[in-house]
Amino acid sequence: MINTHQGTKQLDPWMLSLWGTLYQINPKYFPKGPDVVIPRDELIDQPKYRIVYHKQETLEPALMVESDIIERASEMSPGKLSKDKSKPDCFLKMTKNEVLTKAGSTKDVRHFEFQFVSSSIKYEVGDVVELLPSQDSSAVDAFIERCDLDPESFITVHPRETESNGSFGEVITHVPIKLKTFVELTMDVTSASPRRYFSEVMSFYATAEHEKARLQYFASPEGRDDLYNYNQKERRSVLEVLEDFPSVQMPFEWLVQLVPALKPRAFSISSSPLAYPAQVHLTVSVVSWMTPYKRPRKGLCSTWLASLTPEQGVNIPVWFHKSSLPAPPQSVPLILVGPGTGCAPFRGFIAERAVQAERAVQAETSPTAPVMLFFGSRNGHRFFIPRLLGVPCKRRRC
Ligand SMILES: Cc1cc2nc3c(=O)[nH]c(=O)nc-3n(C[C@H](O)[C@H](O)[C@H](O)COP(=O)(O)OP(=O)(O)OC[C@H]3O[C@@H](n4cnc5c(N)ncnc54)[C@H](O)[C@@H]3O)c2cc1C
Known part of the structure:
Protein backbone atom coordinates (compact mmCIF):
# COMPACT_ATOMS: atom_id res chain seq x y z
CA MET A 1 0.00 0.00 0.00
CA ILE A 2 1.28 3.48 -0.86
CA ASN A 3 1.75 5.93 2.00
CA THR A 4 -0.09 9.08 0.86
CA HIS A 5 2.43 11.47 2.34
CA GLN A 6 5.35 9.70 0.74
CA GLY A 7 3.34 9.39 -2.45
CA THR A 8 2.77 13.14 -2.73
CA LYS A 9 6.42 13.85 -1.93
CA GLN A 10 7.52 11.54 -4.70
CA LEU A 11 4.97 12.78 -7.19
CA ASP A 12 6.27 16.35 -7.51
CA PRO A 13 9.88 15.52 -8.49
CA TRP A 14 8.56 12.90 -10.91
CA MET A 15 6.13 15.42 -12.45
CA LEU A 16 8.88 17.99 -12.81
CA SER A 17 11.14 15.57 -14.60
CA LEU A 18 8.30 14.28 -16.84
CA TRP A 19 7.23 17.76 -17.89
CA GLY A 20 10.82 18.91 -18.34
CA THR A 21 11.34 16.07 -20.80
CA LEU A 22 8.03 16.72 -22.58
CA TYR A 23 8.89 20.41 -22.86
CA GLN A 24 12.21 19.54 -24.50
CA ILE A 25 10.49 17.20 -26.95
CA ASN A 26 7.73 19.61 -27.93
CA PRO A 27 7.60 23.11 -26.38
CA LYS A 28 4.53 23.95 -28.52
CA TYR A 29 2.28 21.41 -26.82
CA PHE A 30 3.87 21.64 -23.40
CA PRO A 31 4.79 25.31 -23.28
CA LYS A 32 5.01 25.85 -19.53
CA GLY A 33 4.94 22.42 -17.99
CA PRO A 34 2.58 21.66 -15.12
CA ASP A 35 1.43 24.41 -12.82
CA VAL A 36 4.11 23.54 -10.25
CA VAL A 37 7.09 24.26 -12.53
CA ILE A 38 6.40 27.89 -13.42
CA PRO A 39 9.29 29.83 -11.91
CA ARG A 40 8.23 32.46 -9.39
CA ASP A 41 9.64 35.43 -11.27
CA GLU A 42 7.64 34.48 -14.37
CA LEU A 43 4.41 34.05 -12.45
CA ILE A 44 3.22 37.62 -12.19
CA ASP A 45 2.66 38.25 -15.89
CA GLN A 46 1.67 34.77 -16.93
CA PRO A 47 -2.09 34.33 -16.52
CA LYS A 48 -3.45 32.53 -19.58
CA TYR A 49 -6.32 34.98 -20.03
CA ARG A 50 -6.66 38.67 -20.63
CA ILE A 51 -9.76 40.64 -19.61
CA VAL A 52 -10.90 43.54 -21.77
CA TYR A 53 -13.27 46.04 -20.15
CA HIS A 54 -15.84 47.67 -22.44
CA LYS A 55 -17.83 50.86 -22.32
CA GLN A 56 -21.48 50.05 -21.62
CA GLU A 57 -22.87 52.41 -24.25
CA THR A 58 -21.22 50.40 -27.03
CA LEU A 59 -23.31 47.28 -26.25
CA GLU A 60 -26.25 45.96 -28.21
CA PRO A 61 -29.28 45.45 -25.91
CA ALA A 62 -31.04 43.29 -28.54
CA LEU A 63 -28.59 40.47 -27.86
CA MET A 64 -29.57 40.07 -24.21
CA VAL A 65 -31.43 36.75 -24.62
CA GLU A 66 -30.96 34.34 -21.71
CA SER A 67 -29.59 31.42 -23.74
CA ASP A 68 -27.27 33.77 -25.68
CA ILE A 69 -25.87 35.10 -22.42
CA ILE A 70 -25.16 31.57 -21.18
CA GLU A 71 -23.54 30.65 -24.49
CA ARG A 72 -21.47 33.84 -24.47
CA ALA A 73 -20.27 33.27 -20.91
CA SER A 74 -19.48 29.64 -21.63
CA GLU A 75 -17.54 30.37 -24.81
CA MET A 76 -15.29 32.77 -22.91
CA SER A 77 -14.88 30.57 -19.83
CA PRO A 78 -11.73 28.44 -19.39
CA GLY A 79 -13.94 25.49 -18.30
CA LYS A 80 -16.72 25.27 -20.85
CA LEU A 81 -20.18 24.57 -19.45
CA SER A 82 -20.83 21.53 -21.58
CA LYS A 83 -18.35 19.38 -23.44
CA ASP A 84 -20.00 19.56 -26.83
CA LYS A 85 -22.20 22.65 -26.70
CA SER A 86 -22.42 25.85 -24.74
CA LYS A 87 -25.95 26.95 -25.59
CA PRO A 88 -28.59 25.14 -23.48
CA ASP A 89 -31.01 22.87 -25.36
CA GLN A 135 -25.11 30.03 -7.00
CA ASP A 136 -26.09 31.81 -3.80
CA SER A 137 -26.37 35.39 -5.02
CA SER A 138 -25.22 36.94 -1.72
CA ALA A 139 -22.06 34.78 -1.82
CA VAL A 140 -21.39 35.89 -5.41
CA ASP A 141 -21.77 39.52 -4.26
CA ALA A 142 -19.41 38.84 -1.36
CA PHE A 143 -16.81 37.35 -3.75
CA ILE A 144 -17.06 40.36 -6.07
CA GLU A 145 -16.68 42.74 -3.16
CA ARG A 146 -13.81 40.73 -1.65
CA CYS A 147 -11.96 40.84 -4.98
CA ASP A 148 -12.68 44.55 -5.43
CA LEU A 149 -14.42 44.01 -8.78
CA ASP A 150 -17.04 46.15 -10.46
CA PRO A 151 -20.08 43.86 -10.93
CA GLU A 152 -21.64 46.21 -13.49
CA SER A 153 -18.63 46.43 -15.79
CA PHE A 154 -18.78 44.69 -19.17
CA ILE A 155 -15.97 42.35 -20.10
CA THR A 156 -14.67 39.95 -22.71
CA VAL A 157 -12.19 37.20 -21.86
CA HIS A 158 -9.39 36.35 -24.28
CA PRO A 159 -6.85 33.54 -24.18
CA ARG A 160 -3.39 35.09 -24.39
CA GLU A 161 -2.27 32.19 -26.57
CA THR A 162 -4.42 33.41 -29.47
CA GLU A 163 -2.94 36.88 -29.17
CA SER A 164 0.55 35.53 -29.72
CA ASN A 165 -0.76 33.44 -32.65
CA GLY A 166 -1.98 36.62 -34.28
CA SER A 167 -5.65 35.54 -34.16
CA PHE A 168 -6.59 37.96 -31.39
CA GLY A 169 -8.83 39.97 -33.76
CA GLU A 170 -11.07 36.92 -34.22
CA VAL A 171 -11.59 36.39 -30.52
CA ILE A 172 -12.43 39.99 -29.73
CA THR A 173 -15.67 39.65 -31.72
CA HIS A 174 -17.18 38.04 -28.58
CA VAL A 175 -20.05 40.17 -27.34
CA PRO A 176 -19.22 41.62 -23.92
CA ILE A 177 -20.94 40.29 -20.83
CA LYS A 178 -21.59 41.82 -17.43
CA LEU A 179 -18.85 40.81 -15.00
CA LYS A 180 -21.33 39.67 -12.34
CA THR A 181 -23.18 37.49 -14.86
CA PHE A 182 -19.91 35.95 -16.03
CA VAL A 183 -18.97 35.08 -12.43
CA GLU A 184 -22.44 33.67 -11.65
CA LEU A 185 -22.57 31.48 -14.75
CA THR A 186 -19.03 30.19 -15.02
CA MET A 187 -17.02 30.48 -11.77
CA ASP A 188 -17.84 28.20 -8.83
CA VAL A 189 -17.01 30.58 -5.98
CA THR A 190 -19.44 29.15 -3.42
CA SER A 191 -18.99 25.38 -3.50
CA ALA A 192 -15.94 23.78 -5.17
CA SER A 193 -12.51 23.86 -3.53
CA PRO A 194 -9.61 25.52 -5.36
CA ARG A 195 -6.57 23.45 -6.33
CA ARG A 196 -2.99 23.73 -5.14
CA TYR A 197 -1.86 26.19 -7.79
CA PHE A 198 -4.44 28.63 -6.41
CA SER A 199 -2.43 28.71 -3.15
CA GLU A 200 0.77 29.26 -5.08
CA VAL A 201 -0.60 32.24 -7.00
CA MET A 202 -2.25 33.57 -3.83
CA SER A 203 1.11 33.40 -2.02
CA PHE A 204 2.57 35.62 -4.72
CA TYR A 205 -0.02 38.31 -4.01
CA ALA A 206 -0.09 38.00 -0.20
CA THR A 207 1.22 41.16 1.46
CA ALA A 208 1.04 39.87 5.07
CA GLU A 209 4.15 37.79 5.80
CA HIS A 210 2.38 35.11 7.87
CA GLU A 211 -0.20 34.60 5.10
CA LYS A 212 2.50 34.39 2.44
CA ALA A 213 4.41 31.82 4.50
CA ARG A 214 1.29 29.71 5.05
CA LEU A 215 0.34 29.79 1.38
CA GLN A 216 3.88 28.95 0.28
CA TYR A 217 3.83 25.99 2.66
CA PHE A 218 0.49 24.84 1.19
CA ALA A 219 1.96 25.10 -2.31
CA SER A 220 5.06 23.08 -1.37
CA PRO A 221 5.33 19.26 -1.56
CA GLU A 222 5.64 19.17 2.28
CA GLY A 223 2.38 21.08 2.74
CA ARG A 224 0.38 19.03 0.29
CA ASP A 225 -1.40 16.86 2.86
CA ASP A 226 -2.22 19.84 5.07
CA LEU A 227 -3.60 21.66 2.06
CA TYR A 228 -5.71 18.63 1.22
CA ASN A 229 -7.10 18.60 4.76
CA TYR A 230 -7.71 22.37 4.74
CA ASN A 231 -9.18 22.55 1.23
CA GLN A 232 -10.65 19.35 -0.17
CA LYS A 233 -11.56 17.49 3.03
CA GLU A 234 -13.14 20.58 4.54
CA ARG A 235 -14.58 21.45 1.11
CA ARG A 236 -13.59 25.11 1.48
CA SER A 237 -15.00 27.28 -1.26
CA VAL A 238 -12.95 29.87 -3.12
CA LEU A 239 -14.74 32.60 -1.22
CA GLU A 240 -13.89 31.00 2.14
CA VAL A 241 -10.22 30.59 1.18
CA LEU A 242 -9.97 34.21 0.06
CA GLU A 243 -11.59 35.33 3.31
CA ASP A 244 -9.02 33.33 5.31
CA PHE A 245 -6.19 35.29 3.63
CA PRO A 246 -7.38 38.90 3.66
CA SER A 247 -4.08 40.45 2.51
CA VAL A 248 -4.32 38.69 -0.88
CA GLN A 249 -5.70 40.73 -3.75
CA MET A 250 -5.54 38.63 -6.92
CA PRO A 251 -6.02 40.15 -10.38
CA PHE A 252 -9.27 39.06 -12.03
CA GLU A 253 -7.30 37.37 -14.86
CA TRP A 254 -5.90 34.89 -12.36
CA LEU A 255 -9.29 34.32 -10.76
CA VAL A 256 -10.87 33.59 -14.15
CA GLN A 257 -8.14 31.05 -14.80
CA LEU A 258 -7.99 29.38 -11.39
CA VAL A 259 -11.44 29.43 -9.82
CA PRO A 260 -13.03 26.01 -10.52
CA ALA A 261 -15.59 26.14 -13.32
CA LEU A 262 -19.25 25.98 -12.41
CA LYS A 322 -29.04 9.75 -24.42
CA SER A 323 -28.40 7.31 -21.62
CA SER A 324 -26.69 3.95 -21.60
CA LEU A 325 -30.04 2.41 -20.60
CA PRO A 326 -32.03 2.00 -23.84
CA ALA A 327 -35.83 1.87 -23.60
CA PRO A 328 -36.73 -1.86 -23.63
CA PRO A 329 -39.45 -3.23 -25.97
CA GLN A 330 -42.71 -3.75 -24.08
CA SER A 331 -42.65 -7.49 -24.69
CA VAL A 332 -39.46 -7.92 -22.61
CA PRO A 333 -39.96 -8.62 -18.87
CA LEU A 334 -37.94 -6.24 -16.69
CA ILE A 335 -36.06 -6.87 -13.47
CA LEU A 336 -34.86 -3.53 -12.10
CA VAL A 337 -32.41 -3.55 -9.21
CA GLY A 338 -31.56 -0.43 -7.17
CA PRO A 339 -30.16 -1.64 -3.85
CA GLY A 340 -29.49 1.64 -2.09
CA THR A 341 -28.47 3.38 -5.29
CA GLY A 342 -30.63 5.67 -7.35
CA CYS A 343 -33.77 4.29 -8.89
CA ALA A 344 -34.76 7.46 -10.76
CA PRO A 345 -34.72 5.99 -14.30
CA PHE A 346 -36.65 2.93 -13.06
CA ARG A 347 -39.55 5.20 -12.15
CA GLY A 348 -39.69 6.27 -15.80
CA PHE A 349 -39.53 2.68 -17.10
CA ILE A 350 -42.35 1.61 -14.77
CA ALA A 351 -44.57 4.58 -15.67
CA GLU A 352 -43.99 3.89 -19.38
CA ARG A 353 -44.85 0.21 -18.94
CA ALA A 354 -48.03 1.13 -17.04
CA VAL A 355 -49.25 3.29 -19.96
CA GLN A 356 -48.29 0.61 -22.48
CA ALA A 357 -50.21 -2.02 -20.45
CA GLU A 358 -53.32 0.15 -20.32
CA ARG A 359 -53.17 0.81 -24.06
CA ALA A 360 -52.67 -2.89 -24.79
CA VAL A 361 -55.82 -3.73 -22.80
CA GLN A 362 -57.82 -1.04 -24.61
CA ALA A 363 -56.56 -2.12 -28.04
CA GLU A 364 -56.90 -5.80 -27.10
CA THR A 365 -53.37 -6.50 -28.33
CA SER A 366 -50.87 -8.81 -26.67
CA PRO A 367 -50.24 -7.87 -23.00
CA THR A 368 -47.08 -6.10 -21.88
CA ALA A 369 -44.44 -8.05 -19.97
CA PRO A 370 -44.26 -7.60 -16.17
CA VAL A 371 -41.77 -5.42 -14.25
CA MET A 372 -40.11 -6.25 -10.92
CA LEU A 373 -38.29 -3.58 -8.95
CA PHE A 374 -35.86 -4.51 -6.17
CA PHE A 375 -35.17 -1.46 -4.12
CA GLY A 376 -33.03 -0.97 -1.01
CA SER A 377 -33.57 1.82 1.50
CA ARG A 378 -31.88 2.61 4.84
CA ASN A 379 -35.26 2.71 6.53
CA GLY A 380 -38.35 1.10 5.02
CA HIS A 381 -40.71 3.12 7.21
CA ARG A 382 -39.32 6.47 6.15
CA PHE A 383 -39.17 5.99 2.39
CA PHE A 384 -42.51 5.47 0.79
CA ILE A 385 -42.04 3.57 -2.46
CA PRO A 386 -45.52 4.09 -4.04
CA ARG A 387 -45.02 7.85 -3.58
CA LEU A 388 -41.66 7.58 -5.33
CA LEU A 389 -43.00 5.55 -8.24
CA GLY A 390 -46.16 7.57 -8.75
CA VAL A 391 -48.06 4.49 -9.96
CA PRO A 392 -49.99 1.83 -8.03
CA CYS A 393 -47.89 -1.23 -7.25
CA LYS A 394 -47.88 -4.35 -5.11
CA ARG A 395 -45.33 -3.94 -2.32
CA ARG A 396 -43.46 -6.63 -0.47
CA ARG A 397 -40.89 -5.84 2.20
CA CYS A 398 -37.91 -8.16 2.78
C1 LIG B 1 -25.42 10.11 -15.32
C2 LIG B 1 -25.76 10.62 -13.93
C3 LIG B 1 -27.05 10.51 -13.46
C4 LIG B 1 -27.37 10.98 -12.19
N1 LIG B 1 -28.65 10.86 -11.74
C5 LIG B 1 -28.97 11.31 -10.51
C6 LIG B 1 -30.32 11.19 -10.04
O1 LIG B 1 -31.22 10.73 -10.74
N2 LIG B 1 -30.60 11.64 -8.78
C7 LIG B 1 -29.62 12.19 -7.96
O2 LIG B 1 -29.93 12.59 -6.84
N3 LIG B 1 -28.34 12.30 -8.41
C8 LIG B 1 -28.00 11.90 -9.65
N4 LIG B 1 -26.70 12.04 -10.10
C9 LIG B 1 -25.73 12.77 -9.23
C10 LIG B 1 -25.85 14.29 -9.52
O3 LIG B 1 -25.31 14.59 -10.79
C11 LIG B 1 -25.06 15.17 -8.52
O4 LIG B 1 -23.75 14.69 -8.45
C12 LIG B 1 -25.64 15.17 -7.13
O5 LIG B 1 -26.97 15.67 -7.17
C13 LIG B 1 -24.82 16.09 -6.20
O6 LIG B 1 -24.72 17.35 -6.82
P1 LIG B 1 -24.66 18.66 -5.91
O7 LIG B 1 -24.36 19.80 -6.82
O8 LIG B 1 -25.85 18.76 -5.03
O9 LIG B 1 -23.44 18.38 -4.98
P2 LIG B 1 -21.96 18.95 -5.19
O10 LIG B 1 -21.87 20.37 -4.80
O11 LIG B 1 -21.49 18.56 -6.55
O12 LIG B 1 -21.25 18.08 -4.10
C14 LIG B 1 -21.14 16.69 -4.27
C15 LIG B 1 -19.77 16.33 -3.76
O13 LIG B 1 -19.82 16.46 -2.36
C16 LIG B 1 -18.92 15.58 -1.79
N5 LIG B 1 -19.63 14.79 -0.78
C17 LIG B 1 -20.91 14.40 -0.82
N6 LIG B 1 -21.21 13.69 0.29
C18 LIG B 1 -20.08 13.66 1.01
C19 LIG B 1 -19.74 13.09 2.26
N7 LIG B 1 -20.62 12.39 2.99
N8 LIG B 1 -18.47 13.23 2.70
C20 LIG B 1 -17.57 13.92 1.99
N9 LIG B 1 -17.84 14.48 0.81
C21 LIG B 1 -19.06 14.35 0.33
C22 LIG B 1 -18.36 14.73 -2.84
O14 LIG B 1 -17.08 15.19 -3.15
C23 LIG B 1 -19.27 14.97 -4.00
O15 LIG B 1 -18.56 14.93 -5.20
C24 LIG B 1 -26.37 11.57 -11.35
C25 LIG B 1 -25.08 11.66 -11.84
C26 LIG B 1 -24.76 11.19 -13.10
C27 LIG B 1 -23.34 11.31 -13.59
Missing part, protein backbone atom coordinates in the same frame (compact mmCIF):
# COMPACT_ATOMS: atom_id res chain seq x y z
CA CYS A 90 -33.85 24.68 -23.61
CA PHE A 91 -35.07 25.95 -20.22
CA LEU A 92 -37.21 24.12 -17.68
CA LYS A 93 -39.50 25.65 -15.07
CA MET A 94 -40.30 23.81 -11.85
CA THR A 95 -43.97 22.94 -11.29
CA LYS A 96 -43.66 20.63 -8.27
CA ASN A 97 -41.21 20.14 -5.40
CA GLU A 98 -42.28 17.26 -3.16
CA VAL A 99 -40.36 15.64 -0.29
CA LEU A 100 -40.44 11.83 -0.62
CA THR A 101 -38.75 10.97 2.65
CA LYS A 102 -40.64 11.20 5.91
CA ALA A 103 -39.83 13.65 8.72
CA GLY A 104 -36.93 12.39 10.83
CA SER A 105 -35.26 10.58 7.93
CA THR A 106 -31.49 10.95 7.59
CA LYS A 107 -31.98 11.58 3.88
CA ASP A 108 -33.93 14.23 2.01
CA VAL A 109 -35.09 12.82 -1.34
CA ARG A 110 -37.23 14.98 -3.60
CA HIS A 111 -39.60 14.49 -6.48
CA PHE A 112 -39.38 17.45 -8.88
CA GLU A 113 -41.63 18.14 -11.85
CA PHE A 114 -40.76 20.59 -14.60
CA GLN A 115 -42.38 21.94 -17.72
CA PHE A 116 -40.64 23.26 -20.84
CA VAL A 117 -40.42 27.04 -20.95
CA SER A 118 -40.69 27.61 -24.71
CA SER A 119 -39.57 24.88 -27.08
CA SER A 120 -39.84 21.33 -25.77
CA ILE A 121 -37.30 18.60 -26.39
CA LYS A 122 -38.24 15.04 -27.30
CA TYR A 123 -36.65 12.62 -24.91
CA GLU A 124 -36.89 8.89 -24.25
CA VAL A 125 -37.47 7.10 -21.01
CA GLY A 126 -34.10 6.58 -19.25
CA ASP A 127 -32.42 9.66 -20.79
CA VAL A 128 -30.30 12.05 -18.77
CA VAL A 129 -30.68 15.78 -18.35
CA GLU A 130 -27.82 18.09 -17.40
CA LEU A 131 -28.80 21.16 -15.46
CA LEU A 132 -26.82 24.32 -14.67
CA PRO A 133 -27.40 25.36 -11.06
CA SER A 134 -27.40 28.93 -9.79
CA LYS A 263 -20.36 22.63 -13.84
CA PRO A 264 -23.80 21.41 -14.87
CA ARG A 265 -25.02 18.36 -12.89
CA ALA A 266 -26.47 15.26 -14.59
CA PHE A 267 -29.74 13.67 -13.48
CA SER A 268 -31.49 10.57 -14.78
CA ILE A 269 -34.93 11.56 -16.00
CA SER A 270 -37.46 9.74 -13.82
CA SER A 271 -40.52 10.36 -15.97
CA SER A 272 -41.86 8.72 -19.10
CA PRO A 273 -42.80 11.09 -21.94
CA LEU A 274 -45.62 8.67 -22.77
CA ALA A 275 -47.12 9.02 -19.30
CA TYR A 276 -46.34 12.71 -18.79
CA PRO A 277 -46.08 14.47 -22.17
CA ALA A 278 -44.15 17.77 -22.15
CA GLN A 279 -42.98 17.19 -18.57
CA VAL A 280 -39.66 16.20 -17.05
CA HIS A 281 -39.50 14.60 -13.60
CA LEU A 282 -36.38 14.14 -11.48
CA THR A 283 -35.81 12.11 -8.31
CA VAL A 284 -33.03 13.83 -6.40
CA SER A 285 -31.24 13.08 -3.19
CA VAL A 286 -30.31 16.37 -1.52
CA VAL A 287 -26.61 16.11 -0.66
CA SER A 288 -25.39 17.22 2.77
CA TRP A 289 -22.58 16.07 5.03
CA MET A 290 -20.34 17.01 7.92
CA THR A 291 -16.62 17.66 7.35
CA PRO A 292 -13.93 16.23 9.70
CA TYR A 293 -14.00 19.59 11.58
CA LYS A 294 -17.80 19.32 11.85
CA ARG A 295 -18.57 22.03 9.33
CA PRO A 296 -21.93 21.33 7.69
CA ARG A 297 -21.65 21.23 3.89
CA LYS A 298 -24.34 21.03 1.23
CA GLY A 299 -24.31 19.93 -2.39
CA LEU A 300 -24.64 22.96 -4.64
CA CYS A 301 -27.17 21.78 -7.21
CA SER A 302 -29.38 19.45 -5.17
CA THR A 303 -29.68 22.04 -2.37
CA TRP A 304 -30.48 24.78 -4.85
CA LEU A 305 -33.17 22.64 -6.52
CA ALA A 306 -34.68 21.78 -3.13
CA SER A 307 -34.86 25.49 -2.29
CA LEU A 308 -36.85 26.39 -5.42
CA THR A 309 -40.61 26.79 -5.49
CA PRO A 310 -42.84 26.79 -8.59
CA GLU A 311 -44.00 30.32 -7.70
CA GLN A 312 -40.48 31.70 -8.22
CA GLY A 313 -40.70 30.76 -11.92
CA VAL A 314 -36.94 30.29 -12.30
CA ASN A 315 -35.77 29.34 -15.81
CA ILE A 316 -33.28 26.46 -15.51
CA PRO A 317 -30.86 25.92 -18.42
CA VAL A 318 -30.67 22.25 -19.43
CA TRP A 319 -29.00 19.87 -21.90
CA PHE A 320 -30.49 16.47 -22.82
CA HIS A 321 -28.40 13.34 -23.38
